[in-house]
Amino acid sequence: MSAQADTTVQNKATPQSVLRLTVNNHPGVLSHVCGLFARRSFNLEGVMIRPLHSTGGQHSRMWLLLNEYDKLEQVMRQTEKLRDVLSVEQHPLEGSVFEKTDGFFAGS
Amino acid sequence: MTDLAQPINASMPTPQAAKRLSGAQLIIQLLERQGITHIAGVPGGANLPMYDALPGSTIKHVLARHEQGAGFIAQGMARVSGQAQVCFASSGPGASNLVTAVADAHLDSVPLIAITGQVPQQMIGTDAFQEIDTFGLMLPITKHNWLVRSAEELLTVIPEAFRIALSGRPGPVSIDVPKDVQNQIIDIDTWPEPGVAAAKPTFEPSAIDAMLRKIREAQRPVLMIGGGIVYADACAQLRSFAEQLDIPSVQTFMGLGVLPHEHPLSLGMLGMHGARYTNYVLEECDLLIGLGVRFDDRATGKVEAFCPKAEIIHVDIDRSEIGKIKNPMLSINADVGEVLAQANAALEPMQRPLWQQRIAQLKTAHPLIKAGEDELFRPYGAIRAVAEILDDEANIATDVGQHQMWVAQAYPFNRPRQWISSGGLGTMGFGMPTAIGMALAQPQRKSICFSGDGSIMMNIQELATAAEENLDVKIIILNNGHLGLVRQQQTLFYQKNLNAVKFQQSVDFAMAAQSMGVKGVDLAQSADPLNDLRAALLEHGPCVINLPIDETEMVYPMVAPGGANADMIGGEA
């Protein structure tokens, strides 16, 4: 669990975590991932998904921002089971898509 | 026993010349190549092309009277055989009627493949006649699901569906096929290999040594054995493991039958309706070895109070189960059969006379009390009478309620896949159509369903299906005129404020059966009920047996929902 502490942002009320997924790029993938999170009541704060240029659009990169810390291991194991999810990694908020796009969510 | 046919193997010649087929014909031929011999289903507008492609196939279609029935018939075939089985439904209400059976398969890890028709693709999203979002409905209750967009996709989706349903921890998948995809014509020159289970996860052999060391050191170890042992075909390995290390074993609801009923190391079922001694043993145990289990709340009771003195070892093929409920001190993410086989090769046999002595004490002091075991018209007596008439060849299904728990506690299960019941979802209406499926898959075995007068009404229409197929299905209704298990909960936890649990209008089940071409026997009207029960069970053919019991009968012991397993109500010696 110590690795998680390094990469988790603790300065908000609920610690946030970032996951970086590689998924098959076809219809339904987003539903499968978001459906899993809804069903298991994992707190999802943000999603960003785009096809990966390097794979000619075959795969997509999916970024998830989670309000989960204690359940993160369980979240990752459940996510890994999805058929169209090829990899799941934890990522620091620093340098993630969420940090870089933060300005778009300033409000008003 | 001749089970359902095996999938066609790779050496089977594949046709050389290109074949021109519709998507629907392709589906049927791919299913044939998977070894499917029966499909239960109901036709409708959106799956008519598949029904048009069925005649002439080696697959026999079983016409259910309700899609939920079709789903459970396929489940019955899958649960007794371990093979993936298929059900068909049309779009809209056909698909939504299937949902309960698919959800049930999901919670009990049953390889069910639901194939539904959908409105043509250009009409999807227009609120077309009988259009619903089947993909969205099936998504949270399957291992994976598809909306197929071209006939060509079927060549990968169908084998992949079987692979996913059978791999790792089994489970249901659903395939939604728009009508235009079913009608699309394509040329096939190479056929895909049939889908089979993927390789099992690999594990560190050193984990086995660590586990064996821990077990050797433990003073009061207990094995908790679950459905994973059944699904891994690992009963022989488990038995040898338990015997050589002399470890007493509790069985989960899904694990009943893994050890023979009378096995000296078997402590019966744990949890909400476990015997007192079984739950008390777990209070004292210092090492719990969970094998193919998921620590379901009906088994553990209040989790914080479960096995308070024990460290936990957990072996399961589903990595996400490890640490989900209980944090183990040691875990192995692997096929439990492979783990046990390796452990058996490495272990040194040992005896645990002190622990066994303590267990024997607890068992004598707090046995399972089977009140009325000698009386036919009492729950334990009825179950005993049926068990004495039958042998271990019979497959036993149940519906959901008190009758289910009495059977789980008292029926002498002696082999895996003999006990078939809805564990995770607890679906009333499960029993009879599932028993039909059991009989289709294993026609040589008697197919028994214990039901209640509440549950049987939830899929009673399938009696006509049982008659049509002339199957050796026997439905024994323990008739208390009530939703008994709900009555029990209101009695114990709602100050006897009995509400909406008594049927003001009773049903003559023998007559209802006869109206659908099934023999009906009402033991209440019988001069020699035991003899009539025997005759009804032993002759071939479908039969409904009404067996009245008192509505005040209770399933004891009982742990209150959310309560700790040590705090049992009733069932005291």
Ligand SMILES: Cc1ncc(C[n+]2csc(CCOP(=O)(O)OP(=O)(O)O)c2C)c(N)n1
């Ligand atoms: C489809 C469904 N609806 C409701 C329930 C809730 N429920 C659980 S047991 C039960 C009563 C079952 O009555 P019956 O089949 O007569 O069995 P008994 O308890 O009397 O043996 C009910 C309503 C359920 N499990 N499944």
